[in-house]
């Protein structure tokens with residue numbers, strides 16, 4: 001995925017081109033430019049939450065951190081295919097402090113991303129965040145259930161090159 005900002009000036013000269021090349025490495029992830037987000041949906045890899053984390057790490061990524069309505073809406077779009085399972089583990093849990101939902105990096109989960117009525121209040125058995133395809137939002141899920149995985153890369157790579 002790449003772009004450039006080269007422009008044709010009225011005097012007939014080209015502007016100095018700035019070429020931007022962005023890609024996901026390893027390349028089996030897909031880059032979504034509008035979100036600067038490298039992702040991979042693994043609806044055939046079904047594991048419990050901790051194994052999902054380990055699995056994502058093994059392939060060079062982490063559980064997807066969906067921290068904005070735009071990213072959740074994007075997840076809705078890419079899972080709209082009817083053959084894809086309903087529930088996916090994503091980054092987030094309340095295992096340290098019940099009802100305090102945090103991403104793996106310790107930042108708070110945006111509670112507005114949860115489905116209506118979720119998470120269940122003070123539920124010690126549902127401690128992991130999952131994306132629910134039908135609800136188009138998060139639910140609190142048992143960490144020990146077997147569900148598919150939504151991975152993201154730690155980062156996409158961006159290279160800027162100025163040609164002169």
Ligand SMILES: [Ca+2]
Nearest residue numbers: 094123126127
């Ligand atoms: Ca809980």
